[in-house]
Amino acid sequence: MIDPLSLLLDVQNLSVSFRRYQRGLAQTNLNVISDLSLTARAGEILAVAGASGSGKSLLAHAILGLLPANAMLSGVMRYDGQPLNAVRQKQLCGSEIALIPQSVTYLDPLMRVGDQARGAEKSAERMERQREVFRRLELPLPSERLYPFQLSGGMARRVLFSTAIISDARLIIADEPTPGMHLSQAMEALSILRELADAGKAVILITHDVDLALNVADQIAVFYAGTTLEETPAADFAAGPDALRHPYSRALWRALPQNGFEPIPGFQPYPEALPDGCLFGPRCELKTAACEQETPPMRTVRGGKVRCVHAA
Amino acid sequence: MTSLQTLRRLGGRSGKQLLRVATLLLATTVVAFALVSLSPVDPVQQYVLGVGNVSMEQRAAIADYWGLNDPPVQRYFLWLSALLRGDMGTSLLYRQPVAVIIRERFLNTLALMMTSWLLSGLIGFTLGCVMGLRRGRWLDRVLRALCLMLSSVPTFWLGLVFLLIFSVALGWFPIGLSRPIGVANADVTFGQRLHHLALPALTLSFISFASVALHTRQKLIDVLESDYVLFARARGENTWTIMKRHGFRNVILPALTLQFASFSELFGGSVLAENVFSYPGLGAAVSAAGLNSDVPxxxxxxxxxxxxxxxxxxxxxxxxxxxxxxxxxxxxxxQSNRD
Structure with missing residues (x-):
């Protein structure tokens, strides 16, 4: 069962919306994340899996306090038992909480990568640490003198990973670290995350590739239209539809190539047109009148959490 | 890559540039000569202006002596070969070799242009950074409106306004020239030269600093919205650290390019500024040459x-x-790069 001591990040009912001005002063709110809950524990990889455009990157930005000024945030985020507010985000980001970004565009094109890996902190220890991490990631020493455009894709990826390892952060958020990679490269990247988790870090792996994530993740949070529909041990996902709790998770399982490759009709709702009640309702085969009444609360069912009135 | 490769690359590059400047100059001589030949300017008339009564026979003799009756192409090559030997001819207006006038005048103009160039670069870059950092706030809006206004104001008008305010009304700066009147050339101090230079240089710098500022602002905004700045913020870097580590580095390059590419505007502007301030530079000389048909x-x-x-x-x-x-x-x- 869940060890309360290892709980590092606890997000409850997080909602993020953007204020938008339409013609004149008419103002609308665009809900990009609604009622999202997830927990990240030390020593574990939590994979946040969902389709493109479901707001996964915004979740990372919300945790790191990087949302633009017109974003409104509600809900509770707690880091290490204490509320994670803007002040603490400023203190913790970079030292306690680290982001591994998606692509080489997150590196300054005009700065040598060694300098970027070390960050703003300048000291002999930091330099030593950077070299040690580069060695560990099999980045040849001269590569610290290179500029991002001189790196191969795999090297750039490892430099991005190195930033998180050098910082020695306890919570690492990897935002889509694998797209565009060969399977072997992707597995290599994920194995670095596994090592970090085994060393006691809490890792949040944001990905659209459930299949790949299953290889390393301990927990899977199924992300849909800006919310988590289910949080389940990865073992349940591997076990199949009967072990899963939410109809969408089951549909996701069946859509995997090795499990029938079956799509379900419909598409993920746009933030402008979210349905009432359960966000998955319009595509759900189990939908009843109760589903449209209100957003189902997160319930604990069979050792996992699910946002569905039908789950048992 | 080895230094040898660098040298070879630079060598190839400068060879290419030499060829480029040679063809450019050749084209300029052809066009300039053709324009002057087609213009109604009569060099003999300009020449005899200062001499007094000259008969038609004498004029014809001068024209013949100068080869004005030869076909234009022949005249062009005569002029070009003299030019290649370093003989640019004698100014009809100043009665001095053209090369001497250019050398003397250019030093004055160079002092003026470089001062205003530095001023506009520094002011423009600083303002651009301030606007970029405060984008959308009132300071940005005010400065941007000011920059747009300044870039639409003609230089000569601005020069006149400066003269009226700072020289006539306040008396802070001299009204014209590059040194005080009635002082021997050798006795003119550096301070006096600077005093005479200040107002024209300021006027001239106003042509380009607005555009430098606006470009820098836009580039800085692009940089601040880039992925790598987002990542820097995710790593806990504050705005000043981000500016130091990423901002200046990425913004200075386009600003420098713009600044060096503005030499042509600088030259054009100096013609107007030097005329307004009676500053004896190349710009004043060229407009005098134009108005008095001083072809050489x-x-x-x-x-x-x-x-x-x-x-x-x-x-x-x-x-x-x-x-x-x-x-x-x-x-x-x-892997081979461009070049």
């Missing part, structure tokens, strides 16, 4: 200014290669 001086300055503007662009080009690592350093694994 006009052609000489045309060629010289071509060379000057080309050098500005060339410096921008070279600087880019030196500063920008994406151009300076080749890809690893021996």
């Amino acid at each position: 001086l006009l052609l000489g300055v045309t060629i010289f200014s071509t060379l000057f503007v080309f050098s500005g662009n060339l410096i921008a080009d070279i600087l880019y290669g030196v500063i920008d690592p994406r151009i300076r350093e080749e890809r690893p694994h021996g």
Whole structure:
């Protein structure tokens, strides 16, 4: 069962919306994340899996306090038992909480990568640490003198990973670290995350590739239209539809190539047109009148959490 | 990559640039000469103006002596070969060799242009950074409106306004010239020169600093919205650290290029500014040459200014290669880069 001591990040009912001005002063709110809950524990990889455009990157930005000024945030985020507010985000980001970004565009094109890996902190220890991490990631020493455009894709990826390892952060958020990679490269990247988790870090792996994530993740949070529909041990996902709790998770399982490759009709709702009640309702085969009444609360069912009135 | 490769690359580059400037100059001489030949300017008339009564026979003799009756192409090659020997002719207006006038005048103009160039670069870059950092706030809006206004104001008008305010009304600066009247050349102090230079230089700097500021602002906004700045913020870097580590580095390059490429505007602006302030520079000389049909001086300055503007662009080009690592350093694994 869940060890309360290892709980590092606890997000409850997080909602993020953007204020938008339409013609004149008419103002609308665009809900990009609604009622999202997830927990990240030390020593574990939590994979946040969902389709493109479901707001996964915004979740990372919300945790790191990087949302633009017109974003409104509600809900509770707690880091290490204490509320994670803007002040603490400023203190913790970079030292306690680290982001591994998606692509080489997150590196300054005009700065040598060694300098970027070390960050703003300048000291002999930091330099030593950077070299040690580069060695560990099999980045040849001269590569610290290179500029991002001189790196191969795999090297750039490892430099991005190195930033998180050098910082020695306890919570690492990897935002889509694998797209565009060969399977072997992707597995290599994920194995670095596994090592970090085994060393006691809490890792949040944001990905659209459930299949790949299953290889390393301990927990899977199924992300849909800006919310988590289910949080389940990865073992349940591997076990199949009967072990899963939410109809969408089951549909996701069946859509995997090795499990029938079956799509379900419909598409993920746009933030402008979210349905009432359960966000998955319009595509759900189990939908009843109760589903449209209100957003189902997160319930604990069979050792996992699910946002569905039908789950048992 | 080895220094040998760098040298070879730079060598190839400068060879290409030499060829480029040679063809550019040749084209300029052809066009300038053709324009002057087609114009109704009569050089003999200009020549005899200062001499007094000259009979028609004497005029014809001068024209014949100068070869004005020869076909234009022949005249062009005569002039070009003299030019290649370093003989730019004698100014009809100043009765001095053109080369001497250009050398003397250009030093004055150079002092003026470089001062205003530095001023506009520094002011423009600083303002651009401030606007970019405060984008959308009131300070940004006010400064941006000011910049847009300044870039639409003609230089000569601005010069006149400055003269009225600072020289006439306040009396802070002299009304014109590059040194005090009635003082021997050797006795003019550096301070006096600077005092005379200040107002024209300020006026001239107003042409380009607004555009430098607006460009810098836009570039800084792009940088601040880039992925790498987002990542820097995710790593807990504050705004000042981000500016130091990423902002200036990425913004200074386009600003420098723009600044060196502005040599042509600088030259054009100096013509107006020097006339307004009666500043004895090349710009004043060229407008005097134009108004008085001083053909040798006009052609000489045309060629010289071509060379000057080309050098500005060339410096921008070279600087880019030196500063920008994406151009300076080749890809690893021996993949060939551009060039």
